[in-house]
Amino acid sequence: MPCENPPGGQRILGLDPGLAILGFGVIDCLGEAAGTVAGAAVLDFGVIETKAKTPIGDRLCTLYDDLHELIDQVKPDRVALEKLFFYRMGNTILVAQARGVILLVLAQYQLPVVEYTPAQIKQALTGHGNADKGMVQDAVAHELNLPTIPKPDDAADALAVALTAWFQR
Numbered sequence: 001m002p003c004e005n006p007p008g009g010q011r012i013l014g015l016d017p018g019l020a021i022l023g024f025g026v027i028d029c030l031g032e033a034a035g036t037v038a039g040a041a042v043l044d045f046g047v048i049e050t051k052a053k054t055p056i057g058d059r060l061c062t063l064y065d066d067l068h069e070l071i072d073q074v075k076p077d078r079v080a081l082e083k084l085f086f087y088r089m090g091n092t093i094l095v096a097q098a099r100g101v102i103l104l105v106l107a108q109y110q111l112p113v114v115e116y117t118p119a120q121i122k123q124a125l126t127g128h129g130n131a132d133k134g135m136v137q138d139a140v141a142h143e144l145n146l147p148t149i150p151k152p153d154d155a156a157d158a159l160a161v162a163l164t165a166w167f168q169r
Contacts, residue, residue: 010169011043013076013111014162016154017084019059019098022048022067023154026074027144027162040166042144044074045155056094060101067105078112080165082121082157116164124164136160 009030016023025045048066050059084092084099106113119129125139137149137156143163150156 010077010166011074012162012165013071013074013079014158014160014165015079015081015102016157016161017082017095017099017102018154019056019063019094020050020052021152021154022063022098022102023152023156023158024048024070025150025155025159025162026076027159027166029166040144040163042146042150042159045150045159047152047154056097060097063098063101064105067102068108071105071109071111076111078114078165079106080161081106081113081115082161083115083117114165114168116161116168120168121160121164124167125160 009028012027012029014025014027023045024047026043027040028043029040048063048070050062054062081099081102084096103113116124122131122136123129125131125143126135128135133153137153137160140146140156140159140163141149144159150159
């Protein structure tokens with residue numbers, strides 16, 4: 001069932017791209033002051049998963065279909081996406097293929113997209129571009145008034161991307 005956008009606010013979908021696991025986090029932002037999340041609340045978070053032994057085309061179709069379903073349900077105003085980080089060539093190619101599908105779906109919905117590097121996300125949430133994963137996850141829980149760090153990590157990372165978009169607007 002589709003969710004209504006916050007009156008006078010903005011709904012941001014954060015995505016942490018991956019082929020095996022695509023993390024997503026949706027926040028509703030009601031505050032007006034830049035650099036604050038006054039009135040921000042988590043609407044949803046989770047992951048879209050594909051199985052490693054499944055043919056690549058089928059995995060990309062799963063991402064395509066599930067992302068369409070997610071966008072239809074949450075109706076974001078804009079999307080924040082983590083930029084591709086190169087670490088292992090084989091894995092980077094798979095993530096790049098998944099990003100292509102993600103960008104296609106976002107273009108089909110004509111959603112505005114902003115992209116942030118991992119260092120920009122860390123800087124926005126912790127004040128340090130070289131912060132470790134735990135510091136970022138603690139900041140996500142703190143900024144969104146959550147009792148615990150969201151799990152799995154990919155979902156927490158996606159919420160961090162969404163918060164970065166809110167801080168950088």
